[in-house]
Amino acid sequence: MEVRNLSHRYETSDRPLVVLDGLSFSIPPGGYVALTGASGAGKSTLLSILGGLEPPQSGHVHVGGHDLHALGGDELAAYRRSTVGFVFQHFGLLDTLTASENVEVALALAGARAGARRRRARELLAAVGLADRAAHRPGALSGGERQRVAIARALANRSRLVLADEPTGNLDERAATQVLDLLEQLPAERGCTFVVVTHDRTVAGRAPSRLHLAEGRFSTP
Amino acid sequence: MTWADAVLFAARGLVRRRSRAVLTLVAVALAAALLTALMMITETGRSRVLDQLSRGGPLAGIRVDAAVDDAEVDRVVNLPDVAAVVPIATTRLLVTADGAAVAAGKGAGEDQAVPAVPGGTDLEGIVGVDFRQADNLPITVLAGRLPEAQTATEVVVDQRWLERRGVAEGEEAGVVGSEVMLGAVREGAGGRHDPLAVRWTRAIVVGAVAQEAAPGGVLAPLPVVLDARAWTGGGEGATYEGLFVVARGLNQVDEARQQLAGLGLPSEAPENLIASVLRYLHVVELVLASIGAIALVIAALGIANALLAAVRERRREIGVLKAIGARDRDVRRIFLLEAVALGLGGGLAGTVLGWAIARGVGAVVNDYLSAQGLAGVTVALPMAVLSGGILGSAVLALLAGTVPAVRAARLPARDAMGEG
Ligand SMILES: Nc1ncnc2c1ncn2[C@@H]1O[C@H](COP(=O)(O)OP(=O)(O)OP(=O)(O)O)[C@@H](O)[C@H]1O
Numbered sequence: 219m220e221v222r223n224l225s226h227r228y229e230t231s232d233r234p235l236v237v238l239d240g241l242s243f244s245i246p247p248g249g250y251v252a253l254t255g256a257s258g259a260g261k262s263t264l265l266s267i268l269g270g271l272e273p274p275q276s277g278h279v280h281v282g283g284h285d286l287h288a289l290g291g292d293e294l295a296a297y298r299r300s301t302v303g304f305v306f307q308h309f310g311l312l313d314t315l316t317a318s319e320n321v322e323v324a325l326a327l328a329g330a331r332a333g334a335r336r337r338r339a340r341e342l343l344a345a346v347g348l349a350d351r352a353a354h355r356p357g358a359l360s361g362g363e364r365q366r367v368a369i370a371r372a373l374a375n376r377s378r379l380v381l382a383d384e385p386t387g388n389l390d391e392r393a394a395t396q397v398l399d400l401l402e403q404l405p406a407e408r409g410c411t412f413v414v415v416t417h418d419r420t421v422a423g424r425a426p427s428r429l430h431l432a433e434g435r436f437s438t439p
Numbered sequence: 440m441t442w443a444d445a446v447l448f449a450a451r452g453l454v455r456r457r458s459r460a461v462l463t464l465v466a467v468a469l470a471a472a473l474l475t476a477l478m479m480i481t482e483t484g485r486s487r488v489l490d491q492l493s494r495g496g497p498l499a500g501i502r503v504d505a506a507v508d509d510a511e512v513d514r515v516v517n518l519p520d521v522a523a524v525v526p527i528a529t530t531r532l533l534v535t536a537d538g539a540a541v542a543a544g545k546g547a548g549e550d551q552a553v554p555a556v557p558g559g560t561d562l563e564g565i566v567g568v569d570f571r572q573a574d575n576l577p578i579t580v581l582a583g584r585l586p587e588a589q590t591a592t593e594v595v596v597d598q599r600w601l602e603r604r605g606v607a608e609g610e611e612a613g614v615v616g617s618e619v620m621l622g623a624v625r626e627g628a629g630g631r632h633d634p635l636a637v638r639w640t641r642a643i644v645v646g647a648v649a650q651e652a653a654p655g656g657v658l659a660p661l662p663v664v665l666d667a668r669a670w671t672g673g674g675e676g677a678t679y680e681g682l683f684v685v686a687r688g689l690n691q692v693d694e695a696r697q698q699l700a701g702l703g704l705p706s707e708a709p710e711n712l713i714a715s716v717l718r719y720l721h722v723v724e725l726v727l728a729s730i731g732a733i734a735l736v737i738a739a740l741g742i743a744n745a746l747l748a749a750v751r752e753r754r755r756e757i758g759v760l761k762a763i764g765a766r767d768r769d770v771r772r773i774f775l776l777e778a779v780a781l782g783l784g785g786g787l788a789g790t791v792l793g794w795a796i797a798r799g800v801g802a803v804v805n806d807y808l809s810a811q812g813l814a815g816v817t818v819a820l821p822m823a824v825l826s827g828g829i830l831g832s833a834v835l836a837l838l839a840g841t842v843p844a845v846r847a848a849r850l851p852a853r854d855a856m857g858e859g
């Protein structure tokens with residue numbers, strides 16, 4: 219992943235709000251980076267640009283073979299589908315679907331057939347230790363269990379990049395540790411690049427490298 | 440995302456917001472029921488009125504009261520707005536009140552001179568038509584049947600004949616089977632009571648009818664009248680005394696009459712009254728259908744409203760769906776499917792309900808009609824109403840779903856990060 223001179227601003231009613239101001243950095247394949255910063259520093263914004271949720275406004279963002287600046291709406295969707303796996307603080311599960319179906323939706327969007335989908339979902343749920351909860355809806359799962367389903371979903375399409383925004387923000391310490399263990403282990407096993415946004419020092423401390431955002435730039439905390 | 444996946448997803452969305460979906464569905468169903476019931480009731484009323492009116496003959500009938508020959512008949516047949524033409528020949532013959540009165544005529548065939556004619560005979564108008572075309576004529580059989588087209592010995596008597604002889608309504612069957620003698624009087628001979636100048640023909644009255652084809656008292660096969668006229672020596676030149684013309688449709692009656700006038704043929708179409716009755720019925724139909732359609736549009740707005748609320752509530756969920764790779768069109772499809780499901784389900788339930796309502800109303804009306812001694816109505820569900828109710832609801836729902844679906848599809852994927 220190669221980011222050069224990335225800037226991002228939001229147009230507010232009175233004046234433009236510069237959130238990212240000429241960021242440049244790179245993360246090697248399989249890298250593991252913790253992104254920290256005060257609330258409102260632009261961590262989520264950076265993550266959503268890297269994950270193709272928002273097109274970059276200026277600068278260069280290359281992820282894998284993709285120049286995100288050049289991708290249109292459907293191409294960005296394809297990029298998200300094939301390359302990126304998201305893990306949100308709010309888990310982001312679809313609560314009308316079972317755990318297994320939540321994983322399967324990601325596979326369905328990528329065009330997988332029903333049989334293959336079910337097999338892969340079972341595999342992934344087993345990997346996050348939820349083989350016996352596959353038929354349960356999110357409402358019947360604890361926060362930690364939901365986040366583990368979300369991790370399984372993030373890995374469903376063999377994504378090269380896993381982006382987690384405060385993945386442990388809504389979890390108690392034990393669940394947080396369990397989720398973090400999985401988040402470190404599973405992407406690493408699969409050679410994924412892993413970026414985690416957090417303001418939890420212990421979480422940040424586990425990462426081999428850290429980036430700290432302040433006033434639109436990287437700094438040392 | 441395949442259609443099957445989208446359908447599953449849409450279904451789950453509806454099931455989750457069950458109470459809202461049910462309320463929306465009920466609104467659509469009630470509107471579709473209203474539309475269906477109104478359409479069925481007006482359709483039933485219309486066919487009943489048409490049925491009653493068409494007892495008097497073809498609705499688009501036109502009478503031409505002028506002497507015409509075969510060449511002119513051909514010209515009328517070829518007029519653009521004319522569907523059928525029935526030539527009518529008339530003459531006046533002596534008709535015995537009852538066959539039994541002509542004692543000497545027993546066993547007599549054609550051209551049999553009858554020595555004495557009782558005083559009861561009278562000159563009667565005889566109308567000759569081709570009975571193969573009876574469906575195109577304003578003739579209603581009251582009793583018995585119509586004569587065979589080819590025979591020279593069968594006639595029917597009409598309402599004027601019955602009236603003159605004091606046959607009461609409902610007793611028309613009494614004249615069926617009686618025998619009459621038709622006497623053609625040669626012109627210039629010693630007058631109508633000169634027995635030598637009268638050619639008598641025997642005929643059986645096979646039925647009693649009400650007819651408006653031409654004034655007369657007896658309706659006979661066309662050859663009978665033409666034959667008799669040849670004997671009397673009247674009707675030189677023209678072959679027929681008139682025509683009964685059927686226009687292509689009620690709305691073509693005026694055009695057909697203009698075309699007849701172009702051939703120099705005066706015409707009258709008293710049945711134009713029917714056209715105005717039908718036009719009035721059509722207006723009623725339109726008004727009722729609009730009421731139903733407005734109800735359906737209101738229901739569709741309900742769908743739009745429910746889906747817009749769902750889009751608002753599901754901003755983050757839609758964002759998440761996009762974050763895991765859904766394209767705008769996948770999201771759009773899900774919401775459109777939800778809308779169509781509501782429309783189709785509501786339309787289906789509503790049409791069935793409307794059908795039941797119309798049947799119920801029909802039963803009440805039938806009770807009333809039979810209490811009045813009238814025939815009942817049959818309430819049918821026309822395919823047009825059935826498919827229109829269901830498809831119409833689905834299409835309206837699709838239209839109603841467009842705005843929410845497009846709005847959902849345009850939501851930024853970034854909303855996946857939201858706290859909402
Ligand atoms: N759509 C938007 N329009 C205007 N301003 C926005 C928009 N989205 C984010 N912002 C602003 O951009 C800044 C960065 O937001 P961002 O969500 O990236 O912060 P963050 O670092 O993730 O904060 P937190 O730790 O609280 O999640 C904030 O000041 C926020 O108010």
Ligand SMILES: [Mg+2]
Binds near residue numbers: 383
């Ligand atoms: Mg954030």
